[in-house]
Each structure stands twice: as structure tokens, then as C-alpha cells.
Amino acid sequence: MSPDTPGGHGPPGSVPPLGEGTAEDLLRGICFKTGPPRIVGVELEWLLHDREHPRVPVSHHRLEAAAAAVRALPLNAAVTFEPGGQLELSSRPADSLMACVNDTATDLIAVRAALGRLDLVPVGLGVDPWHPPRRLLREPRYDAMETALDRWGAAGRAMMCTTASVQVCLDAGEEEPGPLGYGRRWQLAHLLGAVLVAVFANSPFRLGRPTPWQSTRQSLWADLDPLRTLAPAGQLPPRDAWASYVLDTPVLCIRGEAGPWAVPEGLSFRDWIRGGLPRRPVQADLDYHVTTLFPPARPRGHLELRMIDAQPGDDGWLVPLAVTTALFDDPEAAETVYRTVKPLAETAGPLSAPRNPLWLAAARDGLADPELRVAAAACFELAMEALPRMGATRAVQDTVAAFHDRYVARGRCPADDLRGLLAPDRVDSRNDLKGTLS
Incomplete structure (x- = not known):
């Protein structure tokens, strides 16, 4: 989740108010910008742990020092910090998979070195296995988000402060039908998405105890506000479905010149346009509203795939990036994987x-689910065949193949490793974790 704080709401009367028809046109035209798929990006979230004592919470002042050190680096990626102190690197749009991989890998070398000088490590886990939610960022957006999500229980604070992910960003697709058409890619995101949840599930612990889920992170998203994290209904064409979903979902907050921001209950954006209170919404409010919606796939001129847990190891992140990009952007793989899933x-x-049975099974069982295991094996085979056609280096191909052999071919996911490493009865798992999580 990125901070995503566009400005521009302006003082009352300074910007033309937004009409309902204009809002629908904007959503249909902007969120699904079509063209030949050629751009790829990745957003990597990391938990920050003490290098020698990962079970001890990192103090606020050490996290502030880490933020200052990372922001001072000359990185390709944009740097943000999440409410609980998680680090996020958002790559620039790249014109090839390898350009994205190389830029991101270079950034991570510098980031790890800077954090290492502070005795900190970036940790690839979907959910912090030990620490309770602790919000460090005090900003109007996060104050409002906490208030809104608290209405639905404890999952909101856990999501904000203790979760991390790999988000793959791809072009929406071509206007014409076919394997690279935006309608097909939108459907693929929601079917393949469940396979990605299962394959990369990496969060079986929370608050020091095992959970019933291989991806506890995904279970937390499913427990949030029942509309804000739900995929649009599938009966309408993608552009119409998305426009209706955005306008009919309650606004999280109404921004003002100063905090705290208003947090209305049950006020959809459509109702806000029609009612005009406490002020008339403008286009910047619509843009901002979209950033407060958290479905598993979010169209923002491109497709954000948001369902993948953060991954362990120095290069674990590139496996979901490479596999997902291959399955979406290689025409041969895209056609076959669609028929597969x-x-x-x-x-x-x-x-x-x-919240459907497929996604719940993926989060609960990972690749222990036989149907998802078969689909995952087929997807990896297609991706490994496509990667050479996409110019992936031998190192990237070998990393994907190693993940396949260790997990997919055996019906396992990274969470299966963690259940042994993080068992509560282990006296000290520090040495085991060094090479697995950092």
C-alpha cells in the first residue's frame, strides 16, 4: 500500500466541482489506459528488524534514522515508509522485465548496506510474526484510515502496521480482444491472482503464534471493510464495473486544509457528488478516493496486482515479478495460462x-490445495518457457527454476518453511532466519 497522497483539493470554490457523468467518464478512460503491454514495475514492501534480535521491536528513533539514511540514497525507486515503519520501494516504470529487475536489484544493494550500518535488515514476510500493530506515522491520511477501518475490527490496524507485499504493476492491455486485451487481462488478474496467493504465501505466524492461514496477510485483507477490499462484480464490462465500484464504495475520508479529516460513515462517492456536503467534490477527490480502495487488482492507468506476500531472501522478490510478467506479457504464455486458470x-x-472459496483456499492452504497446485505447476512451466523469449538472463531463469523445484514441484510454499523456523518452542531461531528472511 502506497501513501498515494495527491493534492489539489484546494479551497472551496477554487476548482470546478465534479459531476456524476464526468466522474464515470474519468474512471472509464483513465483507469484502463490501453496500448500494447510494454511497461513493468514493482513495489516492494519490507519489514525492518534488528539484525541480531529480530523479536525485539525496533525503536521509533532507529526507524527514523533508517528512513533518513534510505531517503538520502541516490535510488532509482521512490521511497516511502508505511504506518508501522515498513519500507517501500516503488520502481520507476521500466520498458522491460530485465530493466526493472536490474534497477531494483541495484537499489536493494544500496538499501541493505545503509540499513546494515544501523544494524537493521529488511525482512521479506507477509506479516510480522512477532510484533503487534504499532503506528508510527501520524498523518491525517492514516488517522482517518485507522478510524474508518476500526469500524470493522482489528484487521485494519494489523494491515496498516504489520504487513508487507510484492506488488507487480503491468500495462492494462490492448483495446482489441485477445490474449493481451485489457478485458482478458482483467479476468486473468482475478483468476491467476488466487494462484499467486497460494504459490507465494509467506505469513503463517502472527503475534508469536501460528495461524490457520498460509497467507495471514491475505486473510487480513479479506477481513477489512467489506466493500473497500472487494473486487468489482464481474457481470459488467471492466470499465463499467470499475466505475460503478469506485462511485458506490464509501469514501474513507474527506480531506481538509488541516487535520483531522472528516471520516463519514456509509457515504459513497456517488452520494457525495449528489449531496455536495460538507463540500462539493472535485477531480482530485476522486483521484484520492481511488487510492483508498484496496481490491486485489487495482487499475490506475495500469494494473496493480496486490495479492502477493513479501518474499524471503535477497532475490525472492524477483520470482513473483518475473513469473507474473511472463504470464501476462508474453502472448503465447498469456493465451495458454488463461485457458489453464x-x-x-x-x-x-x-x-x-x-472472499470467494478459491481465494480463501489459496490463503488458508497454499499449494496443499490440489487444484491450486496443478494450476501453479502449469503456470510456472509456462513462465519458465516464456522468460527466455522476454530476454530474462540465465540468473533470473535459474532463480525462478530454483523456486519451482523447492516449492511448486513439491506442493509447498514459503510459509511451509516458516512453520518450522518460527515455531514457538524454538529457543533461538536467529541463526536459521538470517539467510531465510533477510
Whole structure:
């Protein structure tokens, strides 16, 4: 989750108010910008732990020092820090998979070195296995988010402060039908998404105890505000479905010149346009509202795939990036993978992701689910065949193949390793974790 804080709401009367028809047109035109897929990006979130004592919470002043050190680096990526102190690197849009991989890998070398000088390490886990939610950023956006999500229980604070992910960003797709058409890619995101949850599940612990989930992070997203994290209904064409979803979802907050911001209850953006209170919304409010919606796939001129847990190891992040990009952007792989995962729609049922049976099985069971295991094996085979066609280096191909052999071929996911390493009865798992999590 990025801070995503566009400005421009301006003082009352300084910007033309937004009409309902204009809002629908903007959403249809801006969120699904079409063209040949050629751009790829990745957003990497990391928990920050003490290098020698990972179970001890990192103090606020050490996290502030870490933020200052990382922001001072000449990075390719944009740097942000999440409410609980998680580090996020958002790559620039790259014109190839390898350009994205190389830029990100270079940035991570510098980031790890800077954090190492502070005895900190970036940790690839979907959920912090030990520490309770502790919000460090005090900003109007996060104050409002906490207030709004608290209405639905404790999952909101846990999501804000203790979770981390790998988010893959790809072009929306071509206007014309076919394997690279935006309609097909939108459907693929929601079917393949469940496979990605299962394959990369990496968060089986929370608050020092094992959970019933391989991806506890995904379970937290499913427990949030029932509309804000739900995929749009599938009956309408993607552009119409997305426009309706955005306008009919309650606003998280109404920004003002100073905090605290208003946090209305049950006020949809459509109702806000029609009612005009406490002020008339403008386009910047619509842009901001989109950043407060957290479905598993979010169109923002490109497709954000938001369902993947953060991954362990120095290069674990590049496996979901490479596999997902190959399956979406290589035409041959895209056509075949769509036919491979389309039967999963029957398992998904009528409910939208992430609350349908398919997504819940992926989060709960990972690749222990036989249907998801078969689909994952087919997806990896297609991706490994496509990567050479996309110019992936031998090192990237070998990393993907090693993940396949260690996990996918054996019906396992990274969470299966963690259940042994993080068991509560282990006296000291520090040495085991050094090479696995950092």
C-alpha cells in the first residue's frame, strides 16, 4: 500500500466541482489506459528488524534514522515508509522485465548496506510474526484510515502496521480482444491472482503464534471493510464495473486544509457528488478516493496486482515479478495460462475475490490445495518457457527454476518453511532466519 497522497483539493470554490457523468467518464478512460503491454514495475514492501534480535521491536528513533539514511540514497525507486515503519520501494516504470529487475536489484544493494550500518535488515514476510500493530506515522491520511477501518475490527490496524507485499504493476492491455486485451487481462488478474496467493504465501505466524492461514496477510485483507477490499462484480464490462465500484464504495475520508479529516460513515462517492456536503467534490477527490480502495487488482492507468506476500531472501522478490510478467506479457504464455486458470472460475463461485472459496483456499492452504497446485505447476512451466523469449538472463531463469523445484514441484510454499523456523518452542531461531528472511 502506497501513501498515494495527491493534492489539489484546494479551497472551496477554487476548482470546478465534479459531476456524476464526468466522474464515470474519468474512471472509464483513465483507469484502463490501453496500448500494447510494454511497461513493468514493482513495489516492494519490507519489514525492518534488528539484525541480531529480530523479536525485539525496533525503536521509533532507529526507524527514523533508517528512513533518513534510505531517503538520502541516490535510488532509482521512490521511497516511502508505511504506518508501522515498513519500507517501500516503488520502481520507476521500466520498458522491460530485465530493466526493472536490474534497477531494483541495484537499489536493494544500496538499501541493505545503509540499513546494515544501523544494524537493521529488511525482512521479506507477509506479516510480522512477532510484533503487534504499532503506528508510527501520524498523518491525517492514516488517522482517518485507522478510524474508518476500526469500524470493522482489528484487521485494519494489523494491515496498516504489520504487513508487507510484492506488488507487480503491468500495462492494462490492448483495446482489441485477445490474449493481451485489457478485458482478458482483467479476468486473468482475478483468476491467476488466487494462484499467486497460494504459490507465494509467506505469513503463517502472527503475534508469536501460528495461524490457520498460509497467507495471514491475505486473510487480513479479506477481513477489512467489506466493500473497500472487494473486487468489482464481474457481470459488467471492466470499465463499467470499475466505475460503478469506485462511485458506490464509501469514501474513507474527506480531506481538509488541516487535520483531522472528516471520516463519514456509509457515504459513497456517488452520494457525495449528489449531496455536495460538507463540500462539493472535485477531480482530485476522486483521484484520492481511488487510492483508498484496496481490491486485489487495482487499475490506475495500469494494473496493480496486490495479492502477493513479501518474499524471503535477497532475490525472492524477483520470482513473483518475473513469473507474473511472463504470464501476462508474453502472448503465447498469456493465451495458454488463461485457458489453464479459467476452470478455476467454477471453484471461485459467485462471490468476488478475495472472499470467494478459491481465494480463501489459496490463503488458508497454499499449494496443499490440489487444484491450486496443478494450476501453479502449469503456470510456472509456462513462465519458465516464456522468460527466455522476454530476454530474462540465465540468473533470473535459474532463480525462478530454483523456486519451482523447492516449492511448486513439491506442493509447498514459503510459509511451509516458516512453520518450522518460527515455531514457538524454538529457543533461538536467529541463526536459521538470517539467510531465510533477510
